[in-house]
Amino acid sequence: MTTVAPLVEVDGLVKHFPGDRGPWPLARRRRPVRAVDGVSLRIAAGRTLGLVGESGCGKSTVGRSILRLIEPDAGRVVLDGVDVLACRPRELRALRRRMQIVFQDPYGSLNPRMTVRQALREPLVIHHLARGPEIDRRIAGLLEEVGLDAAFADSYPHELSGGQRQRVGIARALSVEPSFLVLDEPVSALDVSVQAQVLNLLNELQQRRKLTYLFIAHDLAVVRHSADEVAVMYLGKIVEQGPAETLYRAPRHPYTASLLSAVPVPDPRVSRQRIVLQGDVPSPANPPPGCPFHPRCPHPSKNDRCRTEPPALRVVGPDQLAACHFAEEPM
Amino acid sequence: MNVRAWLALLGAIAVALAAVGEARRLAARGSRGRRFFRHATASGGLFVLAFFTTVAVAAPLVAPYPPSSMPEIVALRDAPPSLAHPLGTDLYSRDVWSRLVYGARVSLGIGALAMLVALTVGAAAGAVAGYARRWVDPVLMRLVDVGLSIPRIFVLLMAVALWERLPVSALVLVIGLTGWFGTSRLVRAEVLSLREREFVAAARALGARPARIILRHVLPNVAAPLIVSAALGIGSVMLLEASLSFLGIGVPSPVPSWGNMIADGKDQLATAPWTSLFPGLAIAVVVMALTAVGDALRDALDPGRETA
Numbered sequence: 001m002t003t004v005a006p007l008v009e010v011d012g013l014v015k016h017f018p019g020d021r022g023p024w025p026l027a028r029r030r031r032p033v034r035a036v037d038g039v040s041l042r043i044a045a046g047r048t049l050g051l052v053g054e055s056g057c058g059k060s061t062v063g064r065s066i067l068r069l070i071e072p073d074a075g076r077v078v079l080d081g082v083d084v085l086a087c088r089p090r091e092l093r094a095l096r097r098r099m100q101i102v103f104q105d106p107y108g109s110l111n112p113r114m115t116v117r118q119a120l121r122e123p124l125v126i127h128h129l130a131r132g133p134e135i136d137r138r139i140a141g142l143l144e145e146v147g148l149d150a151a152f153a154d155s156y157p158h159e160l161s162g163g164q165r166q167r168v169g170i171a172r173a174l175s176v177e178p179s180f181l182v183l184d185e186p187v188s189a190l191d192v193s194v195q196a197q198v199l200n201l202l203n204e205l206q207q208r209r210k211l212t213y214l215f216i217a218h219d220l221a222v223v224r225h226s227a228d229e230v231a232v233m234y235l236g237k238i239v240e241q242g243p244a245e246t247l248y249r250a251p252r253h254p255y256t257a258s259l260l261s262a263v264p265v266p267d268p269r270v271s272r273q274r275i276v277l278q279g280d281v282p283s284p285a286n287p288p289p290g291c292p293f294h295p296r297c298p299h300p301s302k303n304d305r306c307r308t309e310p311p312a313l314r315v316v317g318p319d320q321l322a323a324c325h326f327a328e329e330p331m
Numbered sequence: 332m333n334v335r336a337w338l339a340l341l342g343a344i345a346v347a348l349a350a351v352g353e354a355r356r357l358a359a360r361g362s363r364g365r366r367f368f369r370h371a372t373a374s375g376g377l378f379v380l381a382f383f384t385t386v387a388v389a390a391p392l393v394a395p396y397p398p399s400s401m402p403e404i405v406a407l408r409d410a411p412p413s414l415a416h417p418l419g420t421d422l423y424s425r426d427v428w429s430r431l432v433y434g435a436r437v438s439l440g441i442g443a444l445a446m447l448v449a450l451t452v453g454a455a456a457g458a459v460a461g462y463a464r465r466w467v468d469p470v471l472m473r474l475v476d477v478g479l480s481i482p483r484i485f486v487l488l489m490a491v492a493l494w495e496r497l498p499v500s501a502l503v504l505v506i507g508l509t510g511w512f513g514t515s516r517l518v519r520a521e522v523l524s525l526r527e528r529e530f531v532a533a534a535r536a537l538g539a540r541p542a543r544i545i546l547r548h549v550l551p552n553v554a555a556p557l558i559v560s561a562a563l564g565i566g567s568v569m570l571l572e573a574s575l576s577f578l579g580i581g582v583p584s585p586v587p588s589w590g591n592m593i594a595d596g597k598d599q600l601a602t603a604p605w606t607s608l609f610p611g612l613a614i615a616v617v618v619m620a621l622t623a624v625g626d627a628l629r630d631a632l633d634p635g636r637e638t639a
Contacts, residue, residue: 069532096538109529113551122547123537169533176537 007045007212008066008180012038013075015061031285035061036072037236041214043229045179048206048213050223050244052259053233054281059216062233063182066214067101068092079180097127100173104185106165110157116143116168117153123175142171147201163194170201180212187222199226220256221263224248232256235284235292238313242320252322254299257331291325301326336395343393347381367631376623379616387435394429398587401425409603419605421595427609430587434610437588439617441503442569448507449514449568450561454553456511457518458545462526472519478512483571491580499582502575506568517560521553555632562625566618573614589614 015036035058043049053059065072068084077084079099087095103109110119120139124130130138140150146167157165166186173181183202187195203226205211217223223230224244231241232255240253251257258275277296282288288295294306305325313323351374358364367373386393396402407424410416418427460471490505491497497505525531526549534544569589575581576590577597584591589610596606 064532067536069536093538093540096536101533101536103529103533105529109533111530111534111548111552113554114547122534122539126538126543172533172537 006042007080008041008043008214009076009078010039010041010062010066011076011078012040013062013065013072013077014038015058015065015070015072033283033285034236034287035284036065039075039233039236039238041231041238043180043212043214045212046206046210047228048215048223048226050220050227050230051214051216051233052220052223052230053218055218056281056284057233058236058284059218059233060184063101063184063214063216067096067099067182069101093126097176098178099180099182100176100178101182101184102166102169102173102186105189106162106169107157107189109169110165112157115154115156116148116160119168119172120153120175123172127176129176138175142175145174145205146171147197161194162190163198166190166194166198167201170198170205174205174209177209179210181214183213183215185216185218188218195222202226219263220248220259224263232259235282235287237292237323238321239293239324240320240322241313242317242322246317246320250317252316252320252327253293253324254297254331255293256322258298291323299324299326299329299331301329333395336393339389339392343382343385343389346385347378350381350385351378363631367627370623370627370630372623373627376620376627379620380624383435383439383613383617386432387439390432390436394426394432396426396429398430398433399425399585409599409606411603412605418609419603421592421603421606422599427592427606430592431589431609431613434587434589434592435613437499437582437586438569438572438590438614441499441506441572441582441588442565444503445506445510445568445572446561446565448504449510449564450557451511452508453511453514454518454550454557457515457520458522458550458553460515461519461522462541462545462549468519471515475512475515478509483509484574487575488580496583497580499586502572502581506571510564510568514557514560514564517556518553521556522549525549525552558632559625559629562621562628566621566625569614569618569621 013036014034017033017035037058039058039062041049041051041062051059051062061070064070065075066077066079066084068087072085075085079095082095084092084095084099114122117136117139120142121135124135124138139153143150143152148164148167148171152160152164152168157168160168166189170186186202187198190198199222202213206213206226213226215223215227220230220232227244229242230244230247231238232247232253233239234255240247240251240256242252247256248260251260254275258277261275275298277298279296282292282295288307290305290307290309291297291311294302297306309325311323311325313321314327316322316327354377355368355374358368401423404424407416407420408422410420410424412419416426416428418431420426421430456471456475460468486509487505490501494501522545531544531548534548539547572581572588573590573593576588577594579591579594581590582588584595592610593607593614596603596608596610599606
């Protein structure tokens with residue numbers, strides 16, 4: 001692994017959404033949902049960590065907890081030496097200049113009643129980054145940086161296409177000059193042709209601005225070209241983590257292997273074995289005992305141990321971690 | 332009625348027509364405006380509102396006589412409509428048209444101001460309840476339940492019993508402060524769904540304080556249903572003011588309001604129907620106009636058709 005101190009460190013992050021009682025004071029509490037159950041991550045400055053998993057596995061909750069858009073229940077988040085979770089509101093607001101987020105839905109993430117200019121002006125005003133004519137110069141600069149014509153400044157979101165809106169969302173995140181960006185499925189809602197453009201833009205911005213990314217995605221294909229490291233989540237836990245290249249070449253966890261087998265290969269002559277998982281993701285309110293993946297696991301060595309003993313995330317190769325009792329055995 | 336008053340009446344009609352024409356011209360530019368005027372009654376409603384607003388503002392010009400002058404208390408009492416008194420005179424020989432004109436000031440003014448009070452309080456309470464949640468939300472909403480369960484007229488009767496002679500400003504406040512409960516529920520429901528939208532999360536991520544989020548991001552998105560409910564609400568406030576004045580606990584008598592004009596004429600309904608008929612018609616026409624405009628606004632501002 002890299003020897004430099006990581007820019008972002010997450011340790012033992014836990015978020016349980018409490019089961020509420022509904023409107024009745026005497027009703028039994030519903031089971032709490034363990035959305036994130038002890039997640040640890042490290043991201044080196046200027047690098048990209050891909051966080052991959054099915055919907056509902058808690059990957060977005062991890063991203064939002066790091067930014068404290070959701071208050072996690074336990075764990076530690078450190079951004080460049082600052083303990084994010086210990087910040088008071090005033091310190092947190094100052095810290096928000098250093099970490100930002102790009103959302104999945106370009107329709108929901110822009111206020112329909114604000115023009116692009118108003119949306120980009122707001123962060124500059126909140127953090128006193130510019131005043132007077134300087135504001136308009138900054139806005140023009142941001143639009144140019146994300147590849148939008150300055151004429152879009154006075155458009156409303158409904159006048160823009162999905163890709164254009166996502167560029168505005170990126171410009172807004174960049175407006176406060178952050179060093180760390182959470183990309184919460186930034187291209188999942190876009191057309192395939194637009195996806196590539198936005199991914200390229202994100203890569204260029206990373207180079208130019210020396211940004212550090214936490215790239216959340218629900219399939220491994222999207223992060224393949226951008227991530228230096230990849231972590232795979234299942235039911236609130238990381239099940240495999242490692243350098244992107246190793247992980248794609250030799251996945252050690254059967255869940256990673258099945259996700260990889262779903263990545264389309266652009267060559268019709270290549271025949272390959274698809275691992276089709278049985279059943280649905282279990283409810284995070286009621287995870288199965290033992291290995292959380294065992295009811296759907298296609299591993300040939302699966303046995304009673306998987307049903308009773310939860311596997312620890314352990315070192316299985318150079319820089320590679322996996323949470324499987326049989327990580328070393330062939331699949 | 333003299334030439335000046337007739338000219339002023341024609342002028343008011345002309346101003347109202349011009350206002351409607353200008354509104355139509357502006358509306359034709361956008362899809363919202365076109366949806367508004369697709370309602371057959373929207374133009375008529377707008378004309379009625381513009382006309383009565385003009386008349387209320389320009390009351391001293393439009394009214395041929397001072398509203399409370401009693402020129403010939405014996406000879407001119409309950410005189411039928413004539414050229415000199417186009418809508419007749421009432422029990423005290425006062426000119427009904429002049430009183431109707433000045434009454435428009437009172438009735439429309441109370442309606443609009445009381446609605447403004449209700450809207451402000453309701454929007455604030457609803458936004459705070461919806462955004463803060465925790466304990467604030469249930470406390471405020473139970474308060475609203477209580478408010479909705481107490482008959483409004485009862486609260487108003489109590490206020491009158493306490494003050495004996497209620498000044499008009501106090502009447503506006505009392506009507507406004509008993510009328511915000513429905514609005515706050517509407518706003519809270521909208522805020523509850525808006526606060527989960529990602530642009531609110533984005534604003535928080537950018538470091539915006541709750542006050543900024545509510546004022547800049549949440550409330551502007553509630554404006555459409557709020558405007559519609561206001562347009563419909565003014566009508567009901569006017570009716571309430573009319574019934575209060577009719578009961579003798581609203582606007583005190585020498586000051587004309589459409590409600591107390593009906594009350595003043597109720598004993599001569601058989602012999603001089605014009606004294607009650609015309610203010611009654613005015614209330615009915617204005618409330619219908621408000622309903623028509625409110626319905627058209629509801630369609631025009633429907634956010635579901637934003638992108639259409």
